[in-house]
Amino acid sequence: MILLNKIFQYLGRNQIYLILILTVGKALLFWLLNLNIKYWEDDVIANNLLNEGVFYYYNDGTINHSFTFPVYPFLLYLFYSLFGNHVTSILLLHSILVFTTSLCFLGWIRALLDRLKRQKSYFLISWAGLLIIQLHPAVINYSYLNAHPFVLYLCLFTASLYLIEKWSGDKTRRNLIWVIAVVGILILQRSSLGFVIVILIVLNWSYSKVKLALICIMMLLPSLFWSARNYLVDGVFGLTSTSGKLIWKGSIKDSDGSNYISGHINYYEALSHSQIELLDRANTKEQNDLFWQWYR
Numbered sequence: 001m002i003l004l005n006k007i008f009q010y011l012g013r014n015q016i017y018l019i020l021i022l023t024v025g026k027a028l029l030f031w032l033l034n035l036n037i038k039y040w041e042d043d044v045i046a047n048n049l050l051n052e053g054v055f056y057y058y059n060d061g062t063i064n065h066s067f068t069f070p071v072y073p074f075l076l077y078l079f080y081s082l083f084g085n086h087v088t089s090i091l092l093l094h095s096i097l098v099f100t101t102s103l104c105f106l107g108w109i110r111a112l113l114d115r116l117k118r119q120k121s122y123f124l125i126s127w128a129g130l131l132i133i134q135l136h137p138a139v140i141n142y143s144y145l146n147a148h149p150f151v152l153y154l155c156l157f158t159a160s161l162y163l164i165e166k167w168s169g170d171k172t173r174r175n176l177i178w179v180i181a182v183v184g185i186l187i188l189q190r191s192s193l194g195f196v197i198v199i200l201i202v203l204n205w206s207y208s209k210v211k212l213a214l215i216c217i218m219m220l221l222p223s224l225f226w227s228a229r230n231y232l233v234d235g236v237f238g239l240t241s242t243s244g245k246l247i248w249k250g251s252i253k254d255s256d257g258s259n260y261i262s263g264h265i266n267y268y269e270a271l272s273h274s275q276i277e278l279l280d281r282a283n284t285k286e287q288n289d290l291f292w293q294w295y296r
Helices: 002-013 015-033 041-052 071-083 086-116 119-135 137-144 150-169 173-189 191-203 209-234 243-251 273-281 284-295
Strands: 057-059 062-064
Touching: 015 086, 015 119, 015 137, 041 057, 041 071, 062 284, 071 086, 071 150, 071 173, 086 119, 086 137, 086 150, 119 137, 137 150, 150 173, 150 191, 173 191, 173 209, 191 209, 243 284, 273 284
Parallel strands: none
Antiparallel strands: 057 062
16 A cells, blocks of 8 residues: 555656656657558648648649648648658657647646646546556557558647646736637637637626626637638638538438548549549639539
8 A cells, every 4th residue: 555655646646757768758659650650631732732832732633822721730741841751750740749748637627626626636647647648549549550640639739728827827928828829729720629709708707798808809819810821822711611522522322521521432423423523623713613513
């Protein structure tokens, strides 16, 4: 029993060091194993930025400047520019994101339990969450075997929860700047996670409603600027120009919501020859409009 208590005390005192060891150890292991990394569209966009200085993805026969959310491709571009080797760049970037996620999770849990006056639960909850972040197979897969923004979503979401909780308890200007910046970037990169604004409003309902409204507007500014940019280059006002295509894909009979029907047939098989010809002749805006038309 005494030994067990000492182990718990050690784990409690040295969480950050143990997180760092786990994060670096996993990155080194996957770097030494030199396993194949799966590259997604974000990698193509990052390479286009690197080689041509232009944010675009060649999609459905046309150059699309607004194919996906921008933060992750620009991060890949930055790390590719600095470190060259793609595998090294991805492992380094994702390790930083996983480590940051772990730290923000600890900060959020501590602040949350302090507010709820449940500090005694900190050890169990914090280590349960950390083990999921560090060792869950899905997180490991997307952190070290995929050039995919999942780990960025996780990092920004956890950081947003932490910063919202922190600002709710200590309304300093510094905390406010951080929460506006991080939540703004979260919405820019993954708009569906923008519901964290609701958490902010609920926790601070007694705060000035005018100030809350201004804070929320400032959080939306990065997305508004990017949407305006997309309208100027592709004629579609929105964070991406693929909304019509995504809705249409999800509406196909037997679609699983991805690029496939019934698990193995590509969604292009649901298009007629004349529809494919229309896509080939259309620009980005026209393609988006066509998919909306076919959906309706």
